[in-house]
Amino acid sequence: MSVTAIHDDHHDHGPTKGFMRWVTTTNHKDIGTLYLVFSLAMFMVGGAMALVIRAELFEPGMQFVDPLFFNSMTTLHALIMVFGAVMPAFAGLANWMIPMMIGSPDMALPRLNNWSFWLLPFAAVMLVSTLFMDGGAAAAGWTLYPPLSLQAGASFPFTIFTIHILGISSIMAAINIIVTILNMRAPGMTLMKMPLFVWTWLITAFLLIAIMPVFAGAVTMLLTDKFFGTSFFNAAGGGDPVLYQHLFWFFGHPEVYVLILPSFGIVSQIIPTFARKPLFGYSSMVYATASIGFLSFVVWAHHQYTVGMPVEGELYFTYATMLIAVPTGVKVFNWMSTMWQGAMTFEAPMLWAIAFVVLFTMGGFTGLMMAISPADLQYHDTYFIVAHFHYVLVSGAVFAIIAAVYYWLPKWTGVMYDERLANLHFWLTTISVNVCFFPQHFLGLAGMPRRIPDYALQFAEFNAWSSVGAFVFGFSQLILCYIVVKSMRGEGEKATDEVWEGASEHGLEWQLPSPAPYHTWEHSPHIH
Amino acid sequence: MKERFERRSNSKVLWPVVLVSIAMFGIGFALVPLYDVFCELTGLNGKVKSEAQAEAGFRVDQARWVTVEFVTTVNGEMPLGFRVETTKLKVHPGEYQTVKFFGTNQSDRTLVGRAIPSIAPGWATQFLKKTECFCFSEQTFEPQKEREMPVRFVIDPALPESVADVTLSYTFFDITEKQQ
Numbered sequence: 001m002s003v004t005a006i007h008d009d010h011h012d013h014g015p016t017k018g019f020m021r022w023v024t025t026t027n028h029k030d031i032g033t034l035y036l037v038f039s040l041a042m043f044m045v046g047g048a049m050a051l052v053i054r055a056e057l058f059e060p061g062m063q064f065v066d067p068l069f070f071n072s073m074t075t076l077h078a079l080i081m082v083f084g085a086v087m088p089a090f091a092g093l094a095n096w097m098i099p100m101m102i103g104s105p106d107m108a109l110p111r112l113n114n115w116s117f118w119l120l121p122f123a124a125v126m127l128v129s130t131l132f133m134d135g136g137a138a139a140a141g142w143t144l145y146p147p148l149s150l151q152a153g154a155s156f157p158f159t160i161f162t163i164h165i166l167g168i169s170s171i172m173a174a175i176n177i178i179v180t181i182l183n184m185r186a187p188g189m190t191l192m193k194m195p196l197f198v199w200t201w202l203i204t205a206f207l208l209i210a211i212m213p214v215f216a217g218a219v220t221m222l223l224t225d226k227f228f229g230t231s232f233f234n235a236a237g238g239g240d241p242v243l244y245q246h247l248f249w250f251f252g253h254p255e256v257y258v259l260i261l262p263s264f265g266i267v268s269q270i271i272p273t274f275a276r277k278p279l280f281g282y283s284s285m286v287y288a289t290a291s292i293g294f295l296s297f298v299v300w301a302h303h304q305y306t307v308g309m310p311v312e313g314e315l316y317f318t319y320a321t322m323l324i325a326v327p328t329g330v331k332v333f334n335w336m337s338t339m340w341q342g343a344m345t346f347e348a349p350m351l352w353a354i355a356f357v358v359l360f361t362m363g364g365f366t367g368l369m370m371a372i373s374p375a376d377l378q379y380h381d382t383y384f385i386v387a388h389f390h391y392v393l394v395s396g397a398v399f400a401i402i403a404a405v406y407y408w409l410p411k412w413t414g415v416m417y418d419e420r421l422a423n424l425h426f427w428l429t430t431i432s433v434n435v436c437f438f439p440q441h442f443l444g445l446a447g448m449p450r451r452i453p454d455y456a457l458q459f460a461e462f463n464a465w466s467s468v469g470a471f472v473f474g475f476s477q478l479i480l481c482y483i484v485v486k487s488m489r490g491e492g493e494k495a496t497d498e499v500w501e502g503a504s505e506h507g508l509e510w511q512l513p514s515p516a517p518y519h520t521w522e523h524s525p526h527i528h
Numbered sequence: 529m530k531e532r533f534e535r536r537s538n539s540k541v542l543w544p545v546v547l548v549s550i551a552m553f554g555i556g557f558a559l560v561p562l563y564d565v566f567c568e569l570t571g572l573n574g575k576v577k578s579e580a581q582a583e584a585g586f587r588v589d590q591a592r593w594v595t596v597e598f599v600t601t602v603n604g605e606m607p608l609g610f611r612v613e614t615t616k617l618k619v620h621p622g623e624y625q626t627v628k629f630f631g632t633n634q635s636d637r638t639l640v641g642r643a644i645p646s647i648a649p650g651w652a653t654q655f656l657k658k659t660e661c662f663c664f665s666e667q668t669f670e671p672q673k674e675r676e677m678p679v680r681f682v683i684d685p686a687l688p689e690s691v692a693d694v695t696l697s698y699t700f701f702d703i704t705e706k707q708q
Contacts, residue, residue: 108538171549179541209549217556229706232560235644236603236701243563247556310570310651 014518023118026110027518028095033412034117035092036405040481042084042124043398047474049077054436054470056453057463070453071139072131078142082259083166084124086393089401090262091116091173094201097408098177100509100516101195103186103525108179116172123165130155130162141451143248144219146233146241150226160223167212174208177201186508188527192283195507199286200265203293207254207261210297215251218244242307249300257296259393261289263360263400264331267353270407271335273506274350275342281334288327288334295324305373306380314373321371325364332361347500348422352403355430356396363391366441381451384444390437395430402429402480409484410499414515415492417483425483428476436469570651584657586622589685593618596656596683598627599697606702607635608669621685629662629677629698633669641667641700648695655687656694663698 015021015030022034052073056064065073095113099106107113130137135153138144144159152159181202185194194202221232222244231237233244264285272279279285301309302317309317335357344350366388370376379385410416439462444450448459455463486492495514503510508527512520596619598612609632619625633639643663647653662677669675683694 109542175542175545175549178545179538183536183538183541209545210552213549213553214556214559217553221557221560235699236642236703238644240563240567243560246563247559250559308648308650 024114026106026114028099028107028110028113029412029516029518031107031113031117032092032094032096035088035095035120038117038120038124039085039089039092039401040484042080042088043477044481045124045128046077046080046085047477049073049080051470051474053077054467057455058467059464060455060457060460062454065453067453068136068139071141071451072137074451075138075141076127076131079127079138079162080124081393082142082255083163083170084120084127086259086397086401087170088120090201090204090259091170093197093262093266093401093404093408094173094177096412097509098180098198098201099184100512100520101198101507102181102184102189103508103521103527104180104184105519105522107176108184109176112172113176116169116176119165119169123162123169126158126165127162130158133158143245143252144222145248146222146225146244149222150233156226157223160219163219164216167216170208171212174205174212177205178209181205186521186524186527192286193527195265196268196279196282196285196289197262197265200261200268200289203289204258204261207258207293207296211251211254211258214247215255218247218251221247242304245304245307246301249303250297252303253300254293254296256389256392257292259397260360261292263356263397264289266400266404266407267335267356268331269507270349270353270403271338271357273407273500273503274347274353275339275344276502277338277342278506279334280337280340281330284330285334288330291327292324295320295327299324302371302373302376305376318371318373322368325368328364332357332364345501347406348417348419348426349403349407351423351426352399352406355426356399356403359391359395359399359430359433363388363396366391379444381449382444383440383448383450386450387437387440387444390440394437395433405480405484407500408509409487410495411509411512411514411516413487413490413492414495415487415490416495416499417487417492421479421483425476425479428479429473432469432472432476434469436466436473439463439465439469584682586682586685588620588622590620592621592685594621594683594687594691595619595693596625596681597693597695598629599695600629601697601699603699603701606639606641606700608632608639608641608700608702609634609674610698610700619683621683621687624659624680624682626660626678626680629679630674631662631667631669631677631700632674633671636671638671638704639669639702640704641669642703643667643698643700646697646699648697649691652687652691652694655684655691656696657682657684666703667700 015025015027022030025031025034052065053070056062056070095107098104133154135155137155138149138152138159140149140152150156181194181198221230224230225232225234225239231239233239233241235241268279268285299317299321301313302321305314305317346354366384370379370385370388406417406422443459443462443466446459448455497513498504498510499514500510508521508525509516511525596617598615598617600610600612602608602610609630611630613628613630617625617627631641645661645663647656658679658681660678660680662679667675667677681696
């Protein structure tokens, strides 16, 4: 039939050549690559800012930067790492892997997909450009609490607008992912047969469409308070600054699960492959993820124990928060049971996944400590919380992303990475991340506040350790860049289609050739 | 073999999801009045109604003492000297008291200020009733002049037994520029 013939011709052409390929692409693999490369670049930018912070904190006293710039560094480091590095990395992995894992030829909305990526570089440039504006970049912390955040200079509307753009981008990506997962699965791929990475992203995407608009609304209120005379958060006009904290954390708490749920999915893909066993407790993993997603909406005020709340409120938020440990514990035990009596090997992805389980659990435990409201009064706004969220976000989210990169890189590029270098990267990173963040627990318990450029003498030793750890950690990531660039240039041993021994039993993506062709699953696979 | 199977159109899934995101943007704004209603019902944020309450005859509870403390704050750099004649007063619940606050304009221009009251603990808010207060309206201060501003209040004897101290705090905000 002529229609079919034309259709088939159309299928055979590959990517267009040159720079415009990347600007106009609607291919999920191209967009996934763009997201991941962008994320790696932002990881380095945000990391450089972290090193400015750690350099200043190496010794007591003021050495390198003035306090305003220091505060801008803490603020931009957080905003860039959350919205520029971790979220785009997950979006990139979703773009690359979800269609391949559910047997779909592409994302459901390819042109929307292109747009949601290309908003990001402009938002990032605008955010970084605020550093050069009158009055410096945003310096009130990533939470942008008023009235402090309203005192920013010319950078203020640009910071807000950046957040709007980043928000629109991630809402569009989330919408695309939801439609793809709900509507583009191959026949026979029922919801309860989906790989866990797909499940966790589905729940994450629902969280995103529910919270990003609320955050957009809250920062819009900041904007109108500053420029249009409204009084949402201005006590003089009958508003209340505490309202902002409630709105922010209504977004902010589910947001931290947005940063961790896809990591759970990644680790749930990797551990079964290298333990050569199916995932233990698949359906309990799905229900645990859904419970965590639901609970994330009803615990936000545990970030605000010190702002003043009646005892009943503190009790409710304490218990509700501790409840989250139950589904999270289910996950950790499931990962351990998957490894139990498995024929394990320890290639780089598995090393990172195991380190994730151990270190993320430590971050989870400090989280439990802070859930207890009377105890939290001591930890609030100290280095203890800094240690906590870096354990869950660096040795949690970032470790999972790196694990995912090593796991799927041979599928993307068709060549194996250098295992010896990857091991070096792993050990340097894992040791230095602990040298960097573990002493911060002690600093926080001893009373060192967060977001300060100078500190009392008794904190000097732990801060020096922490800075040394941070620098080793930072420069170790250059090994990752080298490994990735080398693989992208196609240098290395040729990877098999299966890549990892027995992996083809663990997901549809391993049944495709390596490197994955430009178009995959144009004919739906058979799911057993 | 070519396999074709019926898929729902993507837009059937797309539009509900888009509507959810738009609705959540609206809910963000709806949370503002909801927050006020919630705080008013529970008295959580110590916000006080900005209107006078009619003087009611309470039975004075001679057996009980409640300490009322007064805090005066000036927001930002408003050139206003703001003080109260006494920082602490022991009262019986049900007994009407008057406390004088003083505002001195330390600049050479007319100032317009608005005082925002707040009561701690928040759940005592509804039991501290004011029949006269400078916080009900904007206050104008002539250059270099002092003004006396009385507050007349009563503690409702229904105040829970557990509350022995109530703090009444006022913060003056400069609204001179907004008035012009």
